[in-house]
Amino acid sequence: xxxxxxxxxxxxxxxxxxxxxxxxxxxxxxxxxxxxxxxxxxxxxxxxxxxxxxxxxxxxxxxxxxxxxxxxxxxxxxxxxxxxxxxxxxxxxxxxxxxxxxxxxxxxxxxxxxxxxxxxxxxxxxxxxxxxxxxxxxxxxxxxxxxxxxxxxxxxxxxxxxxxxxxxxxxxxxxxxxxxxxxx
Numbered sequence: 001x002x003x004x005x006x007x008x009x010x011x012x013x014x015x016x017x018x019x020x021x022x023x024x025x026x027x028x029x030x031x032x033x034x035x036x037x038x039x040x041x042x043x044x045x046x047x048x049x050x051x052x053x054x055x056x057x058x059x060x061x062x063x064x065x066x067x068x069x070x071x072x073x074x075x076x077x078x079x080x081x082x083x084x085x086x087x088x089x090x091x092x093x094x095x096x097x098x099x100x101x102x103x104x105x106x107x108x109x110x111x112x113x114x115x116x117x118x119x120x121x122x123x124x125x126x127x128x129x130x131x132x133x134x135x136x137x138x139x140x141x142x143x144x145x146x147x148x149x150x151x152x153x154x155x156x157x158x159x160x161x162x163x164x165x166x167x168x169x170x171x172x173x174x175x176x177x178x179x180x181x182x183x184x
Contacts, residue, residue, distance in 0.1 A: 002030035002108040002126045004133045004173065007051040010040070012141060012176035023074045026135050026173050027055060028066075028126055030106050035064040036084075037124060037135050038175070039077035048077060068137025068175070069121040087111065089120035114139045114165060116158020117149055123165060131170030133179070139165055142177030 010024035023040040025048060034057065042048055052058060059080055067075045067088040078086065087105075091098040104110055108127040115121050117138040126133045138149070139161050152158045165172065166182055173179045 001129050002028060002106070004028055004126050004128055004135070004179075005055065006173065006179060007036070007055070008040075008042070008047065009178050010174075010176040021073045021176060023137070023175050024173055024177060024179075025051070027052075027057075028109070028124065028135070030108050030126075033064055033106060033109070034062050035066055036062050036081065037066040037173075038068055038074040038137060039065060039080060041073050041076045045077055045080055048080065066122075066124055066135075068123065068135070069118040071118060071138070074137060074175070087122075089113075089122060112164070112168075114161035116154050116156075116161045117152050119153055121161070123161075125168060132168060133171045133173060134165050134169035135173040136165055136175065138175035140172055140174040142174050143172075143180045145177075 005027040006024060007027050008025040010022050012021040023038045025040050026037040028035040062081050062084045065078055065081045065084045065086045086093040087101060091101045110125040112123050112125060114123040114136060121137055123134050123136040123139060149158055169182050171179055171181055
């Protein structure tokens, strides 16, 4: 089964209008696949390098980067992983070539579209020993924040995406906070 680890717990105060933000940066391992999700914005890239070292990894060990949506706070540091394939809305990028994005990446990793916060939003469903962990970007910013997303491009689709994730997941890694258990 795959494993999920929060490398850097995100935060945001954007709902208050001052815009300080950092996404939750997540590590997923599944066999030989070693993925960073939303490498985000940081005061210094060394923070992410140090977080990887704590997991006995270096930049060159990461072979996939997953981008949940195309807001800069979620993808700014993608250039740190120049040799990794990148999974995003339009496909899987390997250097300058883009291939079709698979829905079922491995037996334990499934990609679903979750539009609403932005049209290009993706979430990753990870089958772990504890259950299904959904890494969702800003489908949910944090466990209880915000009920209404002031930056949503389509509130109706966001509501549908939230319901979809809640039905599928046992745990959620939100865009800007700690992982939490879904109340069923």
